[in-house]
Amino acid sequence: MKLEDKIKNKTGVLAVAGLGYVGLPTAITFAKAGYRVIGIDIDENKIKSLSAGHSYVLDVPHEDIISLVNSGRFCPTSDYSTVAHADAVAICVPTPLRKSKDPDVSYIISAVDTIVRFAHKDMLIVLESTTYPGTTEELIKPRLESISYQVGKDIYLCFSPERIDPGSKEYNLQNTPKVIGGITPECTRLGALLYSTIVQKVVSVSSTKSAELVKLLENSFRSVNIALVNEMALMCERMGVDVWEILDAASTKPYGFMKFSPGPGIGGHCIPLDPMYLAWKAKVYDFYTRFIELASDTNGNMPYHVVRLIGDALNTHYKPIKGSKILCMGVAYKRDVNDTRESPSLEIMRLLQSKGADIHYNDPYVPLLNDIGVELKSVPITPENLRGFDCVVLCTDHTSYDYEFIARTAVLIVDTRNAFKGIKGNIIRLGVGKDAT
């Protein structure tokens, strides 16, 4: 049977390489749509966990894993030779930065080199990992051609960026349009056909390079706009006004304005990293992406600013940072998720620790933390515990926090998210000048 028919009648087998925050929901969505899905990850712990019916991604319920594994629709494995049975492969491996802030595409190369060993004619390969424009054409296409396959004729290759919004109740894979671009029009057509069986709308673009750039534009847009409101927040503190009031009022404009919120910095595997992929590739063309670099710099300085605010707050109580007992509330990079990658909370904790603070944290989604050099346990939020801290810093505004109770109980609060808006207490808010409190 031809690939096209296997997609149309969902008898095709799909492999997903990389079962993290992106790959696992993707694999489960395809399996729920009726495909048989092979989930491949090099992390044996993840495979063991999934085989035992346990999900480690909050947006994927355990029940889905249990029923799909039991029915044989979803087969987690670390064995790449299973790719030989797949009709299509989606690659969802990490794309971090090196210490030098250059792209690290070694995970893509390693996954592709292994896939190529088991690739066969009439197979569709889609890269979903976020990466610089040109990756699919420059790194993957030659590897497929090295096994004497003509891309677009014998084998099909596309890039389709993942737009998953972890923790979102409103948007999921199905109701978020999926962008796709192939090496040839036939690649795009087959890729679009595959995704149209799981998402409501597929948006085809003219090339893999365009599809790669779409994702980087989206995340650079976020980074630049967050940097703009962070700059506004710092300016408002000096001017003695309340940036949150300005933002709320500006947001009433029904056109031409989109609300972004200031905060302690940016985190997660996307916004801090992806724009740097674009900045790096642009330099190859002798082009300097000044907005991107400036945004990265502005956002990267926010944890330092928060530490200054904490120092000023403690100062009003005649206390230095050194020796003060400080509680950081929320270490996940954003509300209601358990992902701490690149979280600005960690940077704030490290900076405070280096100044001699006695640092503790609470996060309902992160029971243990190993990221700041010592192993810490989430401190329960009790009246006794809260009263024992010289300062409580709200870094991530999880919805389960009882802000009225925290404001009533804590001695001193630094709020980086405006979570205590309208609540009385000894609270210093980011972006709010003294005259506006």
Ligand SMILES: NC(=O)c1ccc[n+]([C@@H]2O[C@H](COP(=O)([O-])OP(=O)(O)OC[C@H]3O[C@@H](n4cnc5c(N)ncnc54)[C@H](O)[C@@H]3O)[C@@H](O)[C@H]2O)c1
């Ligand atoms: N997390 C997000 O919100 C998000 C959103 C959109 C796009 N993305 C992009 O998606 C990609 C994956 O991100 P993620 O958050 O899912 O990362 P992740 O670290 O959660 O998951 C990646 C998985 O790939 C596995 N892996 C590494 N090398 C492998 C290999 N050679 N073969 C098979 N598995 C391998 C890892 O063990 C891990 O489980 C990145 O490019 C990221 O930028 C992430």
